[in-house]
Amino acid sequence: MKIHEYQAKEIFNKSGMPVPKGRVIASSDEAPKVCQIINGPPWVVKAQVHAGGRGKGGGVKVVHDPSEVIAAAESLLGKSLVTPQTGPEGVKVRQVLIEEGVDIAREFYLGMVIDRAAAKPAMIFSQAGGMSIEEVASQTPELIWTEYVDPAVGWMPYQGRNLVYKLDPLPSPGAIKQLMAVMAAVYKVFMTLDCSLVEINPLAVTVSDGVLALDAKMNIDDNALFRQKEVLKLDDSSETDPLELMAATYNLNYIRLDGNIGAMVNGAGLAMATMDLIKGAGAEPANFLDVGGGATEEMITNGFEIILKDRRVKAILVNIFGGILRCDVLARGVVAAAEKSGMRIPLIIRLEGTNVTEGRKVLEDSGVKFLVAKDLSEAAGLVASQVSGEN
Ligand code: GDP
Numbered sequence: 573m574k575i576h577e578y579q580a581k582e583i584f585n586k587s588g589m590p591v592p593k594g595r596v597i598a599s600s601d602e603a604p605k606v607c608q609i610i611n612g613p614p615w616v617v618k619a620q621v622h623a624g625g626r627g628k629g630g631g632v633k634v635v636h637d638p639s640e641v642i643a644a645a646e647s648l649l650g651k652s653l654v655t656p657q658t659g660p661e662g663v664k665v666r667q668v669l670i671e672e673g674v675d676i677a678r679e680f681y682l683g684m685v686i687d688r689a690a691a692k693p694a695m696i697f698s699q700a701g702g703m704s705i706e707e708v709a710s711q712t713p714e715l716i717w718t719e720y721v722d723p724a725v726g727w728m729p730y731q732g733r734n735l736v737y738k739l740d741p742l743p744s745p746g747a748i749k750q751l752m753a754v755m756a757a758v759y760k761v762f763m764t765l766d767c768s769l770v771e772i773n774p775l776a777v778t779v780s781d782g783v784l785a786l787d788a789k790m791n792i793d794d795n796a797l798f799r800q801k802e803v804l805k806l807d808d809s810s811e812t813d814p815l816e817l818m819a820a821t822y823n824l825n826y827i828r829l830d831g832n833i834g835a836m837v838n839g840a841g842l843a844m845a846t847m848d849l850i851k852g853a854g855a856e857p858a859n860f861l862d863v864g865g866g867a868t869e870e871m872i873t874n875g876f877e878i879i880l881k882d883r884r885v886k887a888i889l890v891n892i893f894g895g896i897l898r899c900d901v902l903a904r905g906v907v908a909a910a911e912k913s914g915m916r917i918p919l920i921i922r923l924e925g926t927n928v929t930e931g932r933k934v935l936e937d938s939g940v941k942f943l944v945a946k947d948l949s950e951a952a953g954l955v956a957s958q959v960s961g962e963n
């Protein structure tokens with residue numbers, strides 16, 4: 573789960589980390605009031621979306637007059653923001669953060685992730701902050717430094733020194749102390765909130781020699797949300813694809829993709845193989861949908877409903893291997909969904925396994941129009957031919 577920058581900064585602030593003072597607003601009408609509470613000029617107006625690279629996409633504006641704060645908020649709110657991380661259609665900005673601007677002397681990168689190879693949390697620090705860390709990693713990897721943490725021992729002050737004393741030139745003793753305190757706090761937040769990522773880019777040293785987290789990114793491990801009830805309250809569902817949200821409430825494994833072939837499959841492996849076959853036949857899948865081995869008729873109906881709600885879907889491939897999920901159960905689910913929605917797009921079905929004869933009969937007796945494929949590659953070829961010319 574991702575949270576917004578302003579939410580992460582509130583958590584940072586409570587954890588004793590230095591962040592600029594700021595207020596989040598959802599309407600530019602609130603901007604004049606905020607300018608009176610938050611020190612400026614300059615002010616920084618920042619789009620709150622679950623995507624990075626906002627600086628490059630025009631989502632971060634440094635301004636020097638309250639009228640410019642209002643104009644900046646107006647130019648962002650309600651609009652779509654395109655950044656290197658959003659895709660060409662961008663994401664809608666619903667909130668902006670107005671902060672006191674600071675004069676930056678130096679920008680560092682600080683992040684913590686789980687390093688899967690080392691099986692430990694890794695603190696990553698770099699002198700080359702403020703820019704894309706991916707670029708730094710590929711072009712000047714020697715400027716990125718890592719300390720692994722043994723969770724049984726925790727973050728140790730010497731590890732902070734290892735990282736900070738690599739800086740050239742060395743910051744002032746006061747700034748060194750503050751940078752080390754931020755590292756210790758990042759580790760604490762990372763562990764107590766079950767994060768998969770905590771990232772501060774830039775972690776700035778100001779011209780008055782203060783240390784400030786100017787940006788904040790925090791992802792929480794979905795598998796730990798059951799014990800992170802407070803964090804769960806910060807979830808902004810408007811940032812999630814509505815169909816993925818719907819799928820989550822139905823307990824379906826669904827991921828939206830870019831193509832136009834809807835696919836419904838049972839089992840993650842079979843779903844992956846089916847997507848490969850669709851691509852192999854020259855078409856593009858519109859989604860990954862694994863209804864699961866023990867899917868009920870209701871879950872099939874729900875899955876079908878989600879696929880049909882996606883307007884880009886021009887044909888549907890149902891590929892079910894009946895095991896625990898019997899083919900007749902699947903067939904009744906498909907028929908119910910097709911009737912409910914008045915489906916008008918081609919449907920290709922490949923069924924095999926338990927109760928396959930009964931399943932085929934349910935489909936044949938239903939009046940739902942569909943094509944039956946005898947095997948996987950024929951199914952993929954059939955579904956691709958339904959949309960050829962559209963891609
Ligand atoms: P991102 O591009 O989505 O990572 O957004 P950031 O929060 O990192 O902002 C982008 C850039 O804006 C930063 O790297 C800074 O260089 C700049 N920036 C952010 N806050 C301030 C500020 O208070 N003063 C100044 N001068 N620049 C800022």
Ligand code: MN
Binds near residue numbers: 773787
């Ligand atoms: Mn940043």
